[in-house]
Amino acid sequence: MNTIPLVTIVMATYNGKRFLKESVESCLTQSFKSIELIVVVDGSTDETHEYLKSIQDGRLILIVQENQGHSNALNHGFEKARGKYWTWTSDDNLFMPNAVEIMVAVLESHPNFPIVKAGYFKIDENGKITGKSTYTFTCFLYTAEGARKAGPYRHEYREVNDIDFFMRFLYLAGPVYQLNEYLYKFRFHANSQTTKLSGKREFTSLRMHYDLVTRGFEKLDLKKFFFEQASRAAIYKDSETLEKILQFAIEKNMTFQNELQKQIVYLKTKHGWLFNRLKKAIWSRWFGCNLFIRRIFNLGYVSSVNKEGR
Numbered sequence: 001m002n003t004i005p006l007v008t009i010v011m012a013t014y015n016g017k018r019f020l021k022e023s024v025e026s027c028l029t030q031s032f033k034s035i036e037l038i039v040v041v042d043g044s045t046d047e048t049h050e051y052l053k054s055i056q057d058g059r060l061i062l063i064v065q066e067n068q069g070h071s072n073a074l075n076h077g078f079e080k081a082r083g084k085y086w087t088w089t090s091d092d093n094l095f096m097p098n099a100v101e102i103m104v105a106v107l108e109s110h111p112n113f114p115i116v117k118a119g120y121f122k123i124d125e126n127g128k129i130t131g132k133s134t135y136t137f138t139c140f141l142y143t144a145e146g147a148r149k150a151g152p153y154r155h156e157y158r159e160v161n162d163i164d165f166f167m168r169f170l171y172l173a174g175p176v177y178q179l180n181e182y183l184y185k186f187r188f189h190a191n192s193q194t195t196k197l198s199g200k201r202e203f204t205s206l207r208m209h210y211d212l213v214t215r216g217f218e219k220l221d222l223k224k225f226f227f228e229q230a231s232r233a234a235i236y237k238d239s240e241t242l243e244k245i246l247q248f249a250i251e252k253n254m255t256f257q258n259e260l261q262k263q264i265v266y267l268k269t270k271h272g273w274l275f276n277r278l279k280k281a282i283w284s285r286w287f288g289c290n291l292f293i294r295r296i297f298n299l300g301y302v303s304s305v306n307k308e309g310r
Contacts, residue, residue: 008083012073016091043067114146139184146173
């Protein structure tokens with residue numbers, strides 16, 4: 001491809017042949033044609049490489065490397081990026097046909113916003129829509145300039161590397177423009193990275209937010225956050241993560257470490273686990289109802305600075 005593309009899409013894949021064809025096609029068949037798709041094959045041992053080599057499209061750029069993890073694969077892909085605007089996707093998810101076109105139009109017409117994000121449909125392994133959301137950074141497009149300010153995806157926070165990146169991006173580069181449209185399909189299945197890493201997220205998220213707070217990138221009540229992460233881990237009876245959270249508090253000499261230790265001992269009891277689960281269920285139902293009311297009155301869909309976390 002001789003012309004410089006306006007948009008770069010990076011896709012990191014590791015043994016993702018099952019859904020890869022559909023995901024690649026959702027990129028290359030976009031209504032917006034000035035794109036390049038950089039696929040980083042991160043040590044795959046299936047037929048991924050052979051399939052990608054068979055694609056006859058000059059906009060596809062292939063990088064093959066030994067397995068180094070998702071964060072490093074994304075960074076290596078973006079090192080080759082030529083676009084003014086960047087995004088990335090996974091080998092099991094799909095862009096809607098006009099997703100890139102709509103998001104490019106937003107950034108082109110709103111230069112004060114270096115990033116735009118849209119809603120997404122939740123789908124199962126067969127592609128059936130099971131829900132939708134606008135909450136997280138799942139479908140997005142951002143400026144290359146903003147990405148360079150934010151810095152690379154950090155492997156040490158690989159289970160939440162997207163959250164870590166976007167927190168730094170919003171602090172260092174500027175606000176996000178929120179779109180009402182649902183422009184992406186996010187697939188939930190047994191082998192997805194979201195499913196595989198769910199058990200490790202609480203502790204990694206704790207370390208990441210601690211880092212961002214101590215560096216001044218985020219304002220957060222660390223005591224509440226430590227207790228919240230412990231509460232999340234306790235629901236799954238994850239004693240290993242609970243112990244890691246406590247040891248991290250001790251390592252960082254947090255003033256509330258003794259109080260946290262007592263709470264963790266309580267959460268491990270049958271009564272403590274049951275009470276914690278009930279409290280979470282009530283909160284989840286209240287939050288869902290509140291979100292529904294906001295949507296009815298269109299209170300949640302505005303262009304704004306959204307400093308979100310998961």
